[in-house]
Amino acid sequence: MDYKVLYRKYRPQDFSTVVDQKEIIEILKNSVKNQKISHAYIFSGPRGTGKTTTARIFAKYINCLNPTDSGPCNECDICNLNQDNVDIIEIDAASNTSVDDVREIINNVKIAPAYSKYKVYIIDEVHMLSPSAFNALLLTLEEPPSNIVFIFATTNIENVPITILSRCQRFDFKKITDSSMFEHLKNIAKKEKIKIDEDAIKEIVYLSDGALRDALSILDQLAFDNKKITYDTVANHLGIISNKKIASLLDNIFNNKINDVLTILDEFKNINIDYRYLLKKLLDNLEIFAIKIKNNELNYDYSKVVNLSMDIANLINQININLNPYSLITIILLNYCDNEQPLENTNDKKKIEQNTQTDDSIEEKSTFDENIKNIRTNNCLVNVQKKYLTLIQNFWSKFIGSISENKKIMMLLIDSDVVAASDNYLIITNELESTVNLINLNLETIENLFYKEYNKEYKMISLTKNEWLKVKEEYIKNIKNKKKYQMIEEKKVLKKENNIEQIATSIFDESKIVIEGE
Ligand SMILES: [Zn+2]
The missing domain is CATH 1.10.8.60 (Helicase, Ruva Protein; domain 3)
Known part of the structure; x- marks a missing residue:
């Protein structure tokens, strides 16, 4: 398959094409000019801001035979080794977290670089390492061989032990403007x-x-x-939210139409609108409201706009993703509706539903049932095995190649990974919540396409990388405690609609997990 996704195709090869992060790059360049290269660097910051890319360029730069002002020359014998340079070792701590993985690194640290001046270890998502792995790493950082450079990257600097941090030169990558x-x-x-x-x-x-x-x-x-x-x-x-829809949500809040507020919030929740995105949109639209009020184009209470904006800003800063963010958002928004609304009759309610459904972009999206997500994830874990995963992973790029005619599906999967598989379930992850949602809305098509190529029926489910990390953590904990996962039937649960939430939350509950030997 010769299609290359854009972010790979346009991944910068030298400093000149890295977007933003100018100060960091200046310091890195100077450290090479002045031959003051540290043994350990840590690049922290949100994802997608160029940490790994900068790490790769820097690793090449410090070994380049003819470094230029914009970075490695990309022409000398060392630069030309590219991926084949065995002295630049990349490790994704999200998948290699054990102490054995780190021990292997440490044993190899003692071996001198094969071709280059420096042996560089790039450890991505370093905060994912286990405590014992960190301890093992610390021993090396305390007395590093002279020609070793570690570059750690992390999206969660808070979770990196201070003992490691104190031995690193730290760079904080900012969001791209x-x-x-x-x-x-x-x-x-x-x-x-x-x-x-x-x-x-x-x-x-x-x-x-x-x-x-x-x-x-x-x-x-x-x-x-x-x-x-x-x-x-x-x-x-x-499935993003149109400004029209947000404006109508705010209108309903200011007009105390509690049921309409709830209906719209439900819609957003059902199509998995990212809550941070929703909050950002709300703030933007409140600004428009504020200006309109001051221009006498809108007749709402200005202080309400101010207070609601402050509450939303606080929510953005404080919202804890482990809680249910939509509950919090609902509670805050309803705080701005006075409870004066007379009870609606069912006809009105129906009318509202019809109205909102024909409104705009959103009606094109069907909703994906969160419970199916939980059930399939659970069912995959019942008999999850490395051997199945390896088989599927080895087949995956061939599969994606085979669906090149169905480009829409291909584009959804090309940047996704299969991270777990049993004999008939598999879990697909993607960084983007919107992509995950689209994969889940197209599961049947994807499953059929897969069956055609693989000749074995697989039920699939997609999770965001973060969701998967949480599931994995929980799984490891359960396995350690010798708890077993049990199959949950999809249909049965679907019928009991009233009970769905309860069942969903109980999936990882003790009562559903049988302790081995009992
Ligand atoms: Zn070079």
């Missing part, structure tokens, strides 16, 4: 001959919230059929 991201996307679209409106680019910038990789994945997904990408394309494809 909207204007840089806009220019970057515009350039790539031009180079790729992707026809796209500026409004559409702006919405992608907005959606990806400072993560370049996300922005390029979205662009990839939208560019599959060579049609011009407009704001509506972005809205329809990603």
Whole structure:
């Protein structure tokens, strides 16, 4: 398959093409000029901000035979080794967390570099290492051989032990600014001959919230059929919230229409609108409301706008993703509705539902049942085995190659990973919540396509990487405690609609897990 996703195709090869992060790059360049290279660096910051890319370029740079002002020359014998340079070792701590993995590194640390001046270890998502792995690593960091450089990258600096941090030179990567991201996307679209409106680019910038990789994945997904990408394309494809819908949510709040507020929030929840995105949109629209009120174009209480904005800003800062963010959002929003609304009769309610459904972009999306997600994840874990995973993983790129005619599905899967498999279930992860949702809405198609190629029926489910990490953690804990997962029938649960929430929350509950030997 020769298709290369955009973020890989446009991954910077030297410092000059890294988007933003100028100060960090200046310091890194100077450290090489002044020959003051540290033994350990830690790059922290949100995902998609260039940490791993910068680490790779820096690793090449310190070994390059003819370093230039913009980074490695990419021409000398060492640079030309590229992926084959055995002295640059990349480890993804998200999948290699055990002390054995680290021990292997440490044993090899003592072996001198094969070709280069420095042996560089790039450890991605270093916060995922286990405590014992950290301890093992610490021993090396305390007395590192002179020609070893560690570059750690992490999205969760808080979870890196202070003992490690204190031995590293730290760089905090910032979110890519909207204007840089806009220019970057515009350039790539031009180079790729992707026809796209500026409004559409702006919405992608907005959606990806400072993560370049996300922005390029979205662009990839939208560019599959060579049609011009407009704001509506972005809205329809990603199930994003239109400003019209947000404005109507706020109107309902200011008019104390509690049921309408709840109906719209339910819709957002059902199509998995990311709560951070929702909050951001609400704030933006409140700004518009504020201006309109001051211009006498709207007749709402200004202090209500101020207070609601402050509450939303606080929510953005404080919301704990382990809680149910939508509950909190609902509670805060309802706080701004006075409870004066007379009881509605069912006809009215129906009318409202019809209205909201014919409103705009959103009705094109069907909803994906969260419970199926939980059930299938559970069912996959019942008989999850490395051997099944290896088989599927080995087959996966062939499978994706085989569906190149169904480009829409291909674009959803090309950047996704299979992370767990049993004999008839598998779990697919993707960084983007919107992609995960689209995969889940297309499961049947994907399963059929897979069956055609693999000749074995598989039920699938997609999770975001973060969701998967949590499931995995829970799984490891349960296995250690010798608790066993049990199959849950999908149909049975689906029928008991009233009971669904209860069942969903009980999936990982003690009562559903049988202790071995009992
Ligand atoms: Zn070079």
